[in-house]
Amino acid sequence: MSQRHPSSKIIETFDEQLSSLSSEELQTFIKHVRRRLDDVDEKEKPVKEENNIFSRVFLLSALLILQSGSSFILQSFSDLISRHILITMYLTMLVGAGGNAGNQAAVLVIRRLATSKSFSVRSLILRETFSAVIIGALVTSVGFVRVWIEERGAILPSLTIGIALFCIVTSSILLGTLLPIILQRIIHVDPAHAGPIIQVIMDILGVCITCAVGQTLLVNLSAHKHKEL
Amino acid sequence: MSQRHPSSKIIETFDEQLSSLSSEELQTFIKHVRRRLDDVDEKEKPVKEENNIFSRVFLLSALLILQSGSSFILQSFSDLISRHILITMYLTMLVGAGGNAGNQAAVLVIRRLATSKSFSVRSLILRETFSAVIIGALVTSVGFVRVWIEERGAILPSLTIGIALFCIVTSSILLGTLLPIILQRIIHVDPAHAGPIIQVIMDILGVCITCAVGQTLLVNLSAHKHKEL
Numbered sequence: 001m002s003q004r005h006p007s008s009k010i011i012e013t014f015d016e017q018l019s020s021l022s023s024e025e026l027q028t029f030i031k032h033v034r035r036r037l038d039d040v041d042e043k044e045k046p047v048k049e050e051n052n053i054f055s056r057v058f059l060l061s062a063l064l065i066l067q068s069g070s071s072f073i074l075q076s077f078s079d080l081i082s083r084h085i086l087i088t089m090y091l092t093m094l095v096g097a098g099g100n101a102g103n104q105a106a107v108l109v110i111r112r113l114a115t116s117k118s119f120s121v122r123s124l125i126l127r128e129t130f131s132a133v134i135i136g137a138l139v140t141s142v143g144f145v146r147v148w149i150e151e152r153g154a155i156l157p158s159l160t161i162g163i164a165l166f167c168i169v170t171s172s173i174l175l176g177t178l179l180p181i182i183l184q185r186i187i188h189v190d191p192a193h194a195g196p197i198i199q200v201i202m203d204i205l206g207v208c209i210t211c212a213v214g215q216t217l218l219v220n221l222s223a224h225k226h227k228e229l
Numbered sequence: 230m231s232q233r234h235p236s237s238k239i240i241e242t243f244d245e246q247l248s249s250l251s252s253e254e255l256q257t258f259i260k261h262v263r264r265r266l267d268d269v270d271e272k273e274k275p276v277k278e279e280n281n282i283f284s285r286v287f288l289l290s291a292l293l294i295l296q297s298g299s300s301f302i303l304q305s306f307s308d309l310i311s312r313h314i315l316i317t318m319y320l321t322m323l324v325g326a327g328g329n330a331g332n333q334a335a336v337l338v339i340r341r342l343a344t345s346k347s348f349s350v351r352s353l354i355l356r357e358t359f360s361a362v363i364i365g366a367l368v369t370s371v372g373f374v375r376v377w378i379e380e381r382g383a384i385l386p387s388l389t390i391g392i393a394l395f396c397i398v399t400s401s402i403l404l405g406t407l408l409p410i411i412l413q414r415i416i417h418v419d420p421a422h423a424g425p426i427i428q429v430i431m432d433i434l435g436v437c438i439t440c441a442v443g444q445t446l447l448v449n450l451s452a453h454k455h456k457e458l
Binding site: 020 | 254259262286312370
């Protein structure tokens, strides 16, 4: 059954050496081995220059076209936007927060997928859902105070941006957790691609959430109040 | 002068083994060595869980506060924004394009810094300046056509977004090239931190550029034309 490869004797010697070394010697030896491996790598495959201008332009243009989808949503809320400059003022902050939160969660999960041989996806999702709500609430309170100060204590604008921020940050963390797992386990694609996908999805979703919350609180609720008076 | 370390004999043996192997055997041996090194790594330092909720909240809140700086700029252009919904419609697309272009350039430079022992910073900057203009022009033409179609052939809106897009993409690529080099060579900080810094700078700069171009083309130039008539 066992097939003796020509290099198996050398492997045995290497393993013996490794186990015979003291902790300090091991460090020196490993440092040396790593350096030699890097040398071999460099000889085996020359550094691939993936700096092709056209592939860069293609990716950037594709992302641009996808992200420009938000213009349709914003146009359909043109009434809200031209009457409430508040929406535009905090739009880049809200959309940016979604991208940051999603990316941060994705990076943590991607590293988890790369280093841990086995972990329970269910417990990870449960824990990250909990994290998403806590992080969402804490970041939202910071954002609320920030808007509240600039809007000189006006509650409705601060509440509008705050609620939108909470929805964006929590959904972004959940997406950032799920997407790398879906990419690796279900679609069998490198989970590192999650970054730009999250960025684009959260751009569109962030604009949707902001407009929906703005429409509900600034237009519908105000109209309702006016009717009651 | 020469100090013989206890592990130096083993290092010699290892080097001899390495040079004695054929290409195919080398692959098998290296694969084995890598696996053993990973085992040692795992034993030496247990996986550090950097999933601290509070450090995540701190970073996200800091980015939020920095990105909210764009609200001051947008408020000072409130007249332009409430009269030209075009600015808001394409703002997330423009700001997003800046972030993407800057990040892409930074990732390429960071990998360059990590793999190449020596390369001419001057020639890299020259080449990336050239790339920035070419990529900026090509992405801008895609963006121009995209806006031109949605605005049903109106030239001034398409030109406004196009010029803003060109300025944002080129400046973002230049920033993405320079920042990792500055971080590593001058401030001596891990260049991997360039990502979020670029995101925040390009958010603010993107809003500035868009408002400035919008003010010049949509307000000042139109007013000038009206006067002439």
